[in-house]
Amino acid sequence: MKRLALALVLLAGPAGAEGHPEARRVLSLGGSVTEIVYALGEEARLIGRDTTSNWPPQANALPDVGYVRALSPEGVLSVSPDLIIAEEGAGPPEAVSVLQSAGVAFVSVDERYDAEGVLDKVDAVAEALGVPEKGRALHDKLAADLQAALGRAQAVAGEPKKVLFVLSLQGERVMAAGADTAADGIIRLAGAQNALQGVEGYKPVTDEAVIEAAPDVILMMRRGDEQADAQANGGSSHTAAKEAVLAMPALAQTPAGRAGAVVMMDGLKLLGFGPRTGEAAVELHDLIYAGS
Amino acid sequence: MVAATPDLRPGRLEGDRSHRARRLGLFLALLLAVVAVISLGWGASGTSLARALSDLLAGRELAVQDRVVLLDIRLPRVLMGIFVGASLAVSGAVMQGLFRNPLADPGIVGVSSGASLGAILAIVLGGALPGWVAAFFGWYLVPVAAFAGGWLTTMALYRIATRRGRTSVATMLLAGIALAAIMGALAGLAILRANDRELRDLTFWGLGSLAGANWPKLLAGAPIMALALLYAPWLARGLNALALGEAAAGHVGIRVQKVKNRAILTVAAATGAAVAVSGGIGFVGIVVPHLLRLASGPDHRWLLVNSALLGAVTLLLADMVSRTVIAPAELPIGIVTAVMGGPFFLWILLRNRGVLDL
Numbered sequence: 019m020k021r022l023a024l025a026l027v028l029l030a031g032p033a034g035a036e037g038h039p040e041a042r043r044v045l046s047l048g049g050s051v052t053e054i055v056y057a058l059g060e061e062a063r064l065i066g067r068d069t070t071s072n073w074p075p076q077a078n079a080l081p082d083v084g085y086v087r088a089l090s091p092e093g094v095l096s097v098s099p100d101l102i103i104a105e106e107g108a109g110p111p112e113a114v115s116v117l118q119s120a121g122v123a124f125v126s127v128d129e130r131y132d133a134e135g136v137l138d139k140v141d142a143v144a145e146a147l148g149v150p151e152k153g154r155a156l157h158d159k160l161a162a163d164l165q166a167a168l169g170r171a172q173a174v175a176g177e178p179k180k181v182l183f184v185l186s187l188q189g190e191r192v193m194a195a196g197a198d199t200a201a202d203g204i205i206r207l208a209g210a211q212n213a214l215q216g217v218e219g220y221k222p223v224t225d226e227a228v229i230e231a232a233p234d235v236i237l238m239m240r241r242g243d244e245q246a247d248a249q250a251n252g253g254s255s256h257t258a259a260k261e262a263v264l265a266m267p268a269l270a271q272t273p274a275g276r277a278g279a280v281v282m283m284d285g286l287k288l289l290g291f292g293p294r295t296g297e298a299a300v301e302l303h304d305l306i307y308a309g310s
Numbered sequence: 311m312v313a314a315t316p317d318l319r320p321g322r323l324e325g326d327r328s329h330r331a332r333r334l335g336l337f338l339a340l341l342l343a344v345v346a347v348i349s350l351g352w353g354a355s356g357t358s359l360a361r362a363l364s365d366l367l368a369g370r371e372l373a374v375q376d377r378v379v380l381l382d383i384r385l386p387r388v389l390m391g392i393f394v395g396a397s398l399a400v401s402g403a404v405m406q407g408l409f410r411n412p413l414a415d416p417g418i419v420g421v422s423s424g425a426s427l428g429a430i431l432a433i434v435l436g437g438a439l440p441g442w443v444a445a446f447f448g449w450y451l452v453p454v455a456a457f458a459g460g461w462l463t464t465m466a467l468y469r470i471a472t473r474r475g476r477t478s479v480a481t482m483l484l485a486g487i488a489l490a491a492i493m494g495a496l497a498g499l500a501i502l503r504a505n506d507r508e509l510r511d512l513t514f515w516g517l518g519s520l521a522g523a524n525w526p527k528l529l530a531g532a533p534i535m536a537l538a539l540l541y542a543p544w545l546a547r548g549l550n551a552l553a554l555g556e557a558a559a560g561h562v563g564i565r566v567q568k569v570k571n572r573a574i575l576t577v578a579a580a581t582g583a584a585v586a587v588s589g590g591i592g593f594v595g596i597v598v599p600h601l602l603r604l605a606s607g608p609d610h611r612w613l614l615v616n617s618a619l620l621g622a623v624t625l626l627l628a629d630m631v632s633r634t635v636i637a638p639a640e641l642p643i644g645i646v647t648a649v650m651g652g653p654f655f656l657w658i659l660l661r662n663r664g665v666l667d668l
Contacts, residue, residue: 066638069639081638082638082639083638083639084636084638084639084640085510085514085639087507087510087511087514088510088511088514088519088521088640088642089521090354090521090633090638090639090640091383091521092353092354092355092379092383092384092633093354093355093633093637093638093639093640094638095354095355095375095378095379095383096353096354096355096356096637096638097638098355098375107507110521110522112522112523112524112527113521113522115524116378116382116383116524119378119382120374120375120378120379120382121374121375121378198505199506218505219504219505219506220505220506221502
């Protein structure tokens with residue numbers, strides 16, 4: 019059992035303490051990590067990705083080693099990486115320990131849904147790749163974008179607007195974002211507040227809870243796939259989704275429903291918490307406060 | 311013990327298929343050996359068994375990647391596949407014999423529902439445990455919880471169904487359904503609390519996988535499964551007699567209650583350990599014993615041994631598909647067993663409708 023505890027400590031220990039500028043075959047696990055690698059201009063070193071890495075579109079051409087939390091050790095080794103950069107929670111832990119015993123460098127990057135968190139993520143990925151200058155440049159650009167979002171957020175007079183992020187309307191049931199979600203994080207960065215309080219994660223909410231939450235704006239996302247959008251949002255276009263929202267009595271009764279304030283953004287950009295998060299926060303801010 | 315029982319089969323009868331079952335057993339044992347070797351040389355990465363062997367024979371050191379792939383990834387995985395497949399199939403055969411019900415599988419004694427509840431609780435509430443508990447169990451929290459859940463449920467069910475030293479299989483069947491409903495509700499509550507990542511983990515756990523196979527897990531799970539598998543053939547005579555009904559079995563000198571006790575313990579141990587290390591892998595426990603009954607008759611003396619062999623072969627084949635079909639990613643093995651097993655089983659059933667009288 020002592021060995022187990024030790025292994026755990028090693029796994030949880032400070033990751034990415036050193037850079038790997040020599041790594042030529044990098045496997046990126048986690049959508050935001052992949053996006054950062056591209057933003058750093060280091061995509062030539064990428065040889066694989068996980069299922070959640072869908073941005074930029076050319077990332078989809080890389081071999082997919084599966085879902086980041088259900089990796090197959092041999093599958094990962096078959097693309098012969100010399101460096102793996104993974105978002106927090108990549109696993110299962112057995113797989114990670116086998117990969118480490120095969121001599122593959124493994125860097126785990128923390129995930130937090132706030133401005134500091136994204137910047138730290140950029141720093142960690144740049145450090146793992148051993149490209150500090152490019153990292154600094156991306157860090158500064160992202161920090162400026164985030165600063166712009168913060169400036170707009172601070173300029174809001176009075177109470178920030180309440181935003182309800184609706185993940186899906188499938189089966190006439192509202193699935194919305196509570197605390198501890200990427201949606202909650204980006205709503206705050208955009209200078210608004212999450213209308214759904216006292217709930218963690220993405221949860222189905224009752225009609226009464228929706229009315230109680232009284233959102234000023236309803237936020238939805240585009241999945242870039244008409245069928246998925248039609249299924250989750252009740253319509254493949256913004257207009258159709260808006261109609262679907264307003265057709266639901268509970269949502270229609272909220273301030274957002276009465277004002278027809280249903281906004282929509284690209285899902286990967288909105289929830290990615292990668293290099294585009296600053297821009298996303300500004301874009302979301304403008305959408306939320308468009309009428310006022 | 312054997313001397314006390316009158317021999318019920320004078321000479322070889324017309325329908326006696328034991329010679330066939332024996333030959334089938336030999337064939338399956340050979341097949342298992344072949345499949346295991348192929349499985350060891352088969353995978354997403356470029357590592358080949360032949361190259362590694364020639365390296366070894368030439369006295370060269372194995373490359374790190376070859377060593378890790380063969381010894382730390384494939385070998386424990388192949389062994390795990392053998393034990394898990396054999397356990398699931400034997401458990402299925404024992405349950406069908408004990409309950410005299412062709413639909414029986416280990417799920418009926420609550421092992422599966424209890425194990426999944428244990429796993430779900432560990433995945434969802436694991437984070438809330440005090441640090442030292444988490445550090446003590448480490449990655450083993452989920453398997454340990456699954457095993458405990460399966461075992462506790464089975465024992466509870468057994469106590470419910472046993473009155474005055476007599477276990478009613480009918481009560482056990484019905485109480486099993488009730489307990490499964492309660493477990494399902496508790497699991498639902500836990501799922502409601504789960505966050506996205508935990509939900510994904512739960513889904514993957516439910517589909518089963520041998521991807522987590524490693525030496526520590528194998529060394530923890532295999533002895534339990536091995537004991538249960540070795541004991542199972544001793545249940546054969548009792549199960550054969552039970553096919554006549556409990557009263558008749560008692561009259562031919564079988565201590566029915568003892569057979570029940572041991573059969574339930576065996577299944578709980580084998581399935582509990584199998585589910586704990588590999589998650590929920592369905593269908594093997596139903597398909598394998600029935601195929602063998604069709605091929606070589608219901609005599610448990612052969613059925614149990616052959617089930618173990620065919621179960622192991624089936625799971626190894628399914629795992630080979632699972633780890634290569636969408637490589638470098640992996641298809642959960644539960645999907646493979648159901649997708650391949652379902653239609654195949656249906657086809658066999660349709661062809662043998664006349665023979666089969668369940």
